[in-house]
Amino acid sequence: MSAVEHVSYAVSDGIATVTLNRPEARNGYTVTMADELAAAFDEADRDRSVRVAVLTGAGKDFCVGADLSAGGLDLSADNAETWHEPAGRCSMRIFAMNKPVIAAIRGAAVGAGSTIILPADFRLAATDARFGFVFSRRGLYPEGASTWFLPRLVGLGRAMDWMVSGRVFDAPEALAAGMVHALHEPDEVLDKAYELARELIRTTAPVSVAVIRQMLYRAAQTDSPFPVQRLDSRLIAGSAANPDTVEGIMSFLQRRDPQWTGKVPDDLPDHLPWRTDQG
Incomplete structure (x- = not known):
């Protein structure tokens, strides 16, 4: 357009x-x-x-x-x-x-x-x-x-x-x-x-950024931190199989710019509670 x-x-x-x-x-x-x-x-x-x-x-x-x-x-x-x-x-x-x-x-x-x-x-x-x-x-x-x-x-x-x-x-x-x-x-x-x-x-992983910007808005509106921490736990539990997490750590250790492979919106976690939110 x-x-x-x-x-x-x-x-x-x-x-x-x-x-x-x-x-x-x-x-x-x-x-x-x-x-x-x-x-x-x-x-x-x-x-x-x-x-x-x-x-x-x-x-x-x-x-x-x-x-x-x-x-x-x-x-x-x-x-x-x-x-x-x-x-x-x-x-x-x-x-x-x-x-x-x-x-x-x-x-x-x-x-x-x-x-x-x-x-x-x-x-x-x-x-x-x-x-x-x-x-x-x-x-x-x-x-x-x-x-x-x-x-x-x-x-x-x-x-x-x-x-x-x-x-x-x-x-x-x-x-x-x-x-x-x-x-x-x-x-x-x-x-x-x-x-x-x-x-x-150059420095930030696109999938991480997509999740973080929505969590900052939405998590602040919850009545307690417990549901937010449960989502944190589920996201971090999946990090071991996340190529961007591996790349982020390796690029830091090797002192080089990261080469992210995760794409938005394709690789967003399926369980994000707002993915079906139509406002």
Whole structure:
């Protein structure tokens, strides 16, 4: 799906680049963009050659929020019980990913531009980035399950501040709160995202990463550590027959880069409790 209407998609050297591609509209978010983003992450997850996905925006802004002139605010749900709002179509697909996602953000990242990046594993921001959960100032409600993701990143107090006030805040504030992991110059942030992606590809086992990123989200929601430790035990018990475990240990002992053979999604353990979870 390299050529679509509002999103571009490309794969090179194990990295899938998903780009919001409406620079003339400052990447204003539309329903078309939402569906194309979900399709792009579907493709990246299915493609066995892809190890990491990078999410970015064309031009000087990541996303200025819903493009009201181009159908960005779609409220025409026929059935509110089954309808999914546009930002959530992207954020929930990122949440379900088996592969790490790195968001590279510059300029404005407001509304949907702030909510869709929250489930990414890494958020790298340019020094000129600006964020805002501005829904209270539009008479709207937060989207993309952001009221679930944001407090887990920055704490309830800071999430309450940002969401209730709806104020726009700068990159240093986002960094200090833990919403973003690092700041870079605007012309460097995408290169830094690729640098991180290459490091993940070189050093981490894809099947291990797929399991770990889901466990971090899901295990924290259990009422006790006992079911988590039972899953730990079952996973580790199977490690003796896991070629990636053998390779990880041997490459460490031999002081060389590992050569992983496990593939995602093919080699994910069958007994993962979320494999049948459809949300």
